[in-house]
Amino acid sequence: MSRIKTFNLPDLGEGLTEGEILAWLVKVGDTIELNQPIVEVETAKAAVEIPAKWAGQVQAIHHPEGTTVEVGTPIIAIDTDPGAGPLETPSTTATPSGDLPTPSAASLAAVEVAPAEGMIEPGLIGGAAPGGRTAVLVGYGPRTTAAKRRPRKGEVPAQAVATTATPAIPAPQIHDRRGGASGGVLAKPPVRKLAKDLGVDLGTLTGSGPLGSITREDVQQAANGATVVVAEPIAAATAPSFGADREQRIPVKGVRKLTAENMSRSAFTAPHVTEFLTVDVTRAMKALDRLRGRREWRDVRVSPLLLVAKAVLLAVQRHPMVNSTWAGDEIVVKEYVNLGIAAATERGLIVPNVKDAGRLSLRELADALTDLVQTAKSGRTSPAAMSGGTLTITNVGVFGVDTGTPILPPGESAILAFGAVREMPWVHKGKVKVRQVTTLGLSFDHRIVDGELGSKFLRDVGDFLTDPEAALLAWT
Template structure:
């Protein structure tokens, strides 16, 4: 069996055909461990880190950062037994040049290609197990704790003079006959010798031709922000004495226009929303409710000792209200499948999240079976993962019902578009102090407006109204609803 194994870009979820290499987390010559993250790839759904299928030493990187690679294409070669001595036929480092000679059949025969998805080695996630195999990417699976990057053993190898192996995009060493060694990305807070920047910021810098190593960041811990990159691209200085407020000002060219490529998450979102808007007949209803008691219930919950370290927000009660309302009106949690309606007993509750890469809708799997505390923990993990840009494709698939919290932007309500395959989506508006008739007198109460969009092929006006009313009743008096409905 060959020592050199070539790892192909796997299908990262739901038949995606390609991915863009955002960042290499290793370089040629590095010793890597099994399941160690080796590359960050952006697909139409998310930016994900791909772990190593084998331990060993990196022999070749076949594609540089910024390259779009089709699924099944070799991306890295690994020597699985580097201590066995020199190779008889050393692997040549890949280069993007089309002028290089094609490898001979003999040299290709010395390289073992990674098995296809669904045929992974036993002992790895997705490998042989009772009941058959499941095509799951190595390193994926049910999350039981907060996601943390495994610290790498050993110090970062010394870089050649003039080359920074921190979080830098666009820097390239002097011309050599082989591909430049990939950058090592150290994202630890306070790490020295590198530039702190999130993957979308690095990608923006690469698109605009900005060298992150020349910038002084205005973000937390001196990190580079989108505004820093945009100012640098327009010729403005970004060296500041203190953080500046985010302006999100676009960078215009000489023609006073800016052209932004539509790709990745934004492209997929546009396709899905257009398909949904012109396929499912949308109806939207609105309900304004007094949530004063719900806000007081949250305050009492925060005051309990066992809840002091838990993130408690109004969204938690809205999510619980939706889950209980589904138990009373299960048809709302269904899918139109042409000649039949598929009603689902489980609820994969989607939460719309606005990120730097665009709108994503990760979901809490089987949320209806979670206790209130478990639901709070799941929502916290979902939001933190989305903000960090680490949401996996698996977390965004299989949703059955969605909540979009427009209230965090100070918006009262909206008419949300259904995610494809779902029959309802609830918009939760801002909670405001307003004059309200309470017990025959006008008083200042905390009020919010709910907006429910639904697929009228499945949910008629009566069912949609009763479901929305159930959610409103829960938020009006959650403690009484919990006693009466459960």
């Protein structure tokens, strides 16, 4: 059996066909362990870390950062027995252009490709990876097509990309995801953003994370210990880069591309109707304060979104048709509610969902929402967490927006926009008083939800938020 094993880009779920290599977490010559994260790849749905299928020594990295690679394409070669002595140098034949060597039959036979789906080593799929990460590999695609390279601005095209396991290939340089070289600084986009916001120069830090990567804790400690002035090169790197025509062209790819496709399909497929309701949520805000004051809730993140989510879940019990899908010749009404929460991230808008949220207690729902939001902000949301949604909430209030007319996620029949909570003059018990008020916007698929049903559903959500304690007693 060959010592050198070639690892292909796996199918990361939901039939995705390609992924962009964001960052290599290893370099040629590194010794790696089984299930150690080796590369970060961005798909149309999320950025995920792919763990190593074998332990051993990295012999070749076939595609540099910034390359878009199709599923089934070899991305890395690993020597699984580096202690067995030096490898034989394979004979090669120069191509007419002299750019890429053509591997001989013997050298091709010496490389073992990752097995097809169903031959995966136990514990890899869905198993815990080092550092508490979760591997999200689903299978291995059968294609072996060439990779497509997205060149960086001002970059000289690479002369050659290795296709065989040869230690002659230099290690790729780690690139700052703002666009320039970072001189070996390894940090994820959320960490880089935090460093920018806090004025911390990543180049001055020593990472405590895996493979020496810089973590959020590293940045926060640096910010608390000293005031660091942001260097001018960093500011220049983050500014828009305009050409001679004073225009900037941004490739539409990844999450942004998928969002655009889904929203366009939904907008022109499902007939949207939007209704609005302004409600006094003063009692709801006081209920949250009392909840925060309880001993068993002191370590729990409690926000108005929690009560909105609970209101939606209870309203679905009264009006189950709102939680359904139009399937052409039938309407599929779902007993379970996979509650989606729209989240704005550095890679674009994503909508992860809380599975079977209707069966959760209020405390369990709070924990699930906290985990969902934190995972999304860190860029670690998996494709599985964004599939299967049945009903969605978009919290536009966090941006200071009163309400909106949200577009339905494909396959869902309703989406609720939750606006900002503001102090406003309000008639309360016959007198004008300052109360806390918000506006809800409900968009729904008029093929499934008519005006009456949509109005009743929205009214029940509003009634709950007006007096959540009374609603919980009456509805449950």
